[in-house]
Amino acid sequence: MAAKPRIFIPTLYFIEGLPFTIVNNMSVAFFKTLAMNNEALAFFTSLLYIPWTYKLFWAPLIDIYKTRRAWIIGTQIVLTMTSALLMVAVFIPQGTAILLLVFTVMAFVSATQDVAIDGYYLDVLDKEQQDFYVGVRGTAYKVAWLFGSGALVYLAGVVAEKVHMPGANAIGWCAAFGVCTAIFAVFAYVHSRILPIVENAQTENTTAALEAAASHSDHKDTGSGIQEGFVALIKALPIIFKDFCAQPRIQVIFLYILIFRLGDALLMKMAQPFLLDPPSAGGLGLSVADVGKVYGGVGTLFLLVGGISGSALISKIGLQRCIIPFALIQNSSLLLYWYLATHKPDIVLICIVNAFEQFSYGLGTSSYMVFLLSTVKPKYKASQFAIVTALMAYGVMLPGMGAGLLQSKLGYANFFLVSFFASLPGIITIPFLPMKQLAARRAEQ
Numbered sequence: 001m002a003a004k005p006r007i008f009i010p011t012l013y014f015i016e017g018l019p020f021t022i023v024n025n026m027s028v029a030f031f032k033t034l035a036m037n038n039e040a041l042a043f044f045t046s047l048l049y050i051p052w053t054y055k056l057f058w059a060p061l062i063d064i065y066k067t068r069r070a071w072i073i074g075t076q077i078v079l080t081m082t083s084a085l086l087m088v089a090v091f092i093p094q095g096t097a098i099l100l101l102v103f104t105v106m107a108f109v110s111a112t113q114d115v116a117i118d119g120y121y122l123d124v125l126d127k128e129q130q131d132f133y134v135g136v137r138g139t140a141y142k143v144a145w146l147f148g149s150g151a152l153v154y155l156a157g158v159v160a161e162k163v164h165m166p167g168a169n170a171i172g173w174c175a176a177f178g179v180c181t182a183i184f185a186v187f188a189y190v191h192s193r194i195l196p197i198v199e200n201a202q203t204e205n206t207t208a209a210l211e212a213a214a215s216h217s218d219h220k221d222t223g224s225g226i227q228e229g230f231v232a233l234i235k236a237l238p239i240i241f242k243d244f245c246a247q248p249r250i251q252v253i254f255l256y257i258l259i260f261r262l263g264d265a266l267l268m269k270m271a272q273p274f275l276l277d278p279p280s281a282g283g284l285g286l287s288v289a290d291v292g293k294v295y296g297g298v299g300t301l302f303l304l305v306g307g308i309s310g311s312a313l314i315s316k317i318g319l320q321r322c323i324i325p326f327a328l329i330q331n332s333s334l335l336l337y338w339y340l341a342t343h344k345p346d347i348v349l350i351c352i353v354n355a356f357e358q359f360s361y362g363l364g365t366s367s368y369m370v371f372l373l374s375t376v377k378p379k380y381k382a383s384q385f386a387i388v389t390a391l392m393a394y395g396v397m398l399p400g401m402g403a404g405l406l407q408s409k410l411g412y413a414n415f416f417l418v419s420f421f422a423s424l425p426g427i428i429t430i431p432f433l434p435m436k437q438l439a440a441r442r443a444e445q
Helices: 003-031 040-046 050-057 059-064 068-089 096-124 126-161 166-192 210-214 223-245 250-261 262-276 288-296 298-317 321-342 347-374 378-410 412-432 435-444
Strands: none
Touching: 003 040, 003 068, 003 126, 003 166, 003 262, 003 288, 040 262, 050 059, 050 096, 050 378, 059 096, 059 166, 059 223, 059 378, 068 096, 068 166, 096 126, 126 166, 126 288, 126 298, 126 347, 126 435, 223 378, 223 435, 250 378, 250 412, 262 288, 262 321, 262 378, 262 412, 262 435, 288 347, 298 321, 298 347, 321 412, 321 435, 347 378, 378 412
């Protein structure tokens, strides 16, 4: 089993990251080209995070019904269809509401795929492999983010610039969403061929509610079986959550997960509008194609270096010695955006700043994800990982909703400075985390 994950772990996390990027990042640049103001843009695109914040409530269904492999392939088929709908919806006049609806459907499907892939990852890898591949998975996920925010945005901009006719922007975005549709279709087929068949891992300590649901596996397709499964699910949720909370310093763990990405959440929501807005509005005045170059250029290479270096260092010297230095490096990149806003440099320096941001993100994400994995107990690993990633999503969604309003009041330079200071409380909580206890428990798994 040790050799096989090297084949499909990167592909799984690339295809997990791509729909997330379409919903939460490409949509920002997309609606900006529709002349949506920053307040509305930040608010509505942040609302698209809701499925990731509530996915813990349907996560046990992926444990109860079918296999995670089946859920992975099924969700990728649906993602293909929703991406194809976006290709058509971009041509609907004043179709913002319809577009938001399609993005919402994609968000729910993407969040469901996340649960299936994360559970599959935990099933097919042991603890040592999980620690090793955390950098690979994080890097593959971020490469998908850069591909969507970089290459696909660049494609949309270039096509729009070359098409000299009404609706050029729509044609450009149709081309970008068309590439997404093809990618989803190809990966759905490839994964149906290469993913090993692995039954969902259930231990003898699984709660009576989940055992009752699993006992109806022969009746999964019947109405009564599904109804009883939902009853079991409702009974299981509080047990799973209570089990997660039964660990040392749980209040500090919750606080850390919720606030660590506060500064990053503010930056992420306003970075693309900052690059696209004209200098008269405090932005850098780049074209859509230039924004694609910034995200899809050397930043991709530096992200790979950061992610791989981070996972290698954590594997060699341990999470406890890496988590604070990595967090400091990651959050220092926020100050560089303040520098961009105050000095308005050329695109070369903008690319250099973005490259450092991607490198630091690779480091910080490696330690953050290893910590999240350390809080999950093997009895309910998929469901509890859905809990911690849902908390993480709350920590991104809530500040993101107000990012546009905050930026409009402060201006870009002061906004990025506030984002940096907002990142400090998350770092301050790190020394109070039960690192030794979690490391000892994880070593026993």
